[in-house]
Amino acid sequence: MLIELDSVSKIYNQGQPNEVRALSEVSLAIPPQTMVCLKGPSGSGKSTLLSIIGCIFAPTSGRATIAGKALARLPDRFLTVHRRATIGFIFQRFNILPALSVVDNITLPLLPLGISPKVRRERAVILMDQLAIRHREHFPAGQVSGGELQRVAIARALVNDPPIILADEPTAHLDSRLSSEFMQIMADLKHAGKTIVITSHDPLVTEHPAIDRVVGVKDGRIDVP
């Protein structure tokens, strides 16, 4: 299993009056080269689950093993280092920095890895060619079209060649044409060997043929239908 959660709980502000139990006793296993959709209303604990899978923070209790490493309550640094190597993120509205050029946005994850400008660009060029956005290389990201922006976000998630891609509500602000285009690219990536976790309640995503499994999340638990 590439992603393995064993009775994972997450409690925010533990022991304080504003304590929030976001996840309780969640167990989930995702094998490599699959595409899983996490489905649930906002506030269901979906984002917390994604954060744990994405090595942003460790669970309060339970065992989470991501790409062979158990997330204990280690200092942030260790999580960051592991995250850099294993996870590629695609955000809602893509979270592209509009003032930076397309190529600079794509190579952002490579900066803290100490990779030289030349190598950075070489890697970005390969991805831009694959995703047909090479002609936008030096455009400010704020000035490219929605479809191109989506591909910039995908290129950024792929640039450090991670085994796992996490997409957080990727189609929430896209029309159906761009949404299916996005899913098509995801399907191709799955075939290329990536493991993909998408949070969404968009039927275009949940009912896509490339999705291997839909996991319902409700009130901090896996919702078994």
Add this chain to the structure above:
Amino acid sequence: MNSALEKHLNILDYALSALWRHRLKNGGIVVVFAAVIFLVASFQLVTTALTETAGKVLAVTPEITIQRMSAGRQEAIPLAYAEKLHDIFGIRAVVPRVWGYYFDEVRGANYTVLGVSADMPQADELSRAVVGGVMGSGGQGKVVVGRAVSQALQLQPGQLFSLFRPNLSLKAMTVAGIFRPETDLLTADLIAMPLVEARDLFLIPASKATDLCVYISNPAEIGTIAEKISKLLPDTRVLTRPQIQKTYQVVFGWRSGFASVCLLAALAAFAILAWDKASGLSPEERREIAILKILGWETADVLAMRFWEGGLVAGLAFLLGCTLAYLHVVFFGASLFRPVLVGWSVLHPALSLAPHVTLKEVLLLLAFTVVPYLAVTVVPAWRAASVPAESALSG
């Protein structure tokens, strides 16, 4: 290349391009900051240069000067006082000096009139510093004038001119020579003449002088002898050479005057500006930091980026301000400070300042300007770097 170094270069690159994207705003801060540093550094350089020059040039000033004080003001001193000093062992010579100011009402200029005794040390070598002849007394006393005086009165060697005595009678004098330009810093406003001529001009009786210069064989005894003199002559003020030299160290101190008030106000205004700029963390900045962190930037990396931004602004402003200050003081004679430095003076030498820049002073300036700026930008940087990564995710 070493990947840790490359990582830092990458962060530096990122910080630089961030600064460049907001070049108007950051450029403005650099300009204002550089202006403040320029003012502080210029002031520092001018005062260092003057203090240093005074220290060097005035190293051979008379060991002890005795002035008579009456009702809190200086008065002419009777020559008889000199006789009383005979008993003090260690005094080499006591030379009377007559000097004072002459206000030229037509030009609004103050001249310094100096009556010189032939007993002064190196008096016979004075001609080396003069273009033309030496001074002398007689019917129309021969005087030597400074360059600024010769320009103000349009005097040439050999020319005749007159000054008013206190009783408004005219005293005629001939210009024997003009002090060399190299000595401007000491002589620009001088009208030097023999002692008797100066007495005649100011109508000071032959039994009196303005003050007495006391020369001492062993400089180590200056303090003891000065003490003996002040006991012997209770109505006098005794000035020693070390005191005179010290004057120039305190005279340009951080004075509660116009210049320092302006500088402090500028510094305070700048600190407020810097704080305001650095403390506001806009939603865009928060979002950017959250994205960077989720993409694998550590808190330390974000902090380093912010440090670079603040450090570069402050560093460039410091470099710019110091360079301009040096140009201003050394190559333009501190022309911006001139109005304050010389006030309403009509006569003043062309200042040729060449201060010695020491590492200590540079560090001091750095501590007074760049360090406070970094301090007010560090606190917000901490806050910025602690934005949680998951805030980039949707709720």
Add this chain to the structure above:
Amino acid sequence: MRPASWLLLVVALSLAFDATLLAVGQERRIAQQRELPLLHTVTAALGLSDLCVATEARYTRHPAVSDPVAPFMDHPGAMEHFPTGSFWAPPPFRR
């Protein structure tokens, strides 16, 4: 060229410029040093105690030998009205 290289270039150029300035300034200092014996002669022969920088007021023309009340001719608490007073402190009080 990457931005960091530009920065290095700019800093190197300005430091080189500053070094040149300092060198020229140093040259001047040396030139002034050569005139020092002449200035010493003048100082000794005339018994001078002060530099001639400002000539407007006696406590800025001769700060070292002015009496303590010179800046406050009329009243010890009087405001100074000479501009140089903001640059030059009154002579330190001594007996």
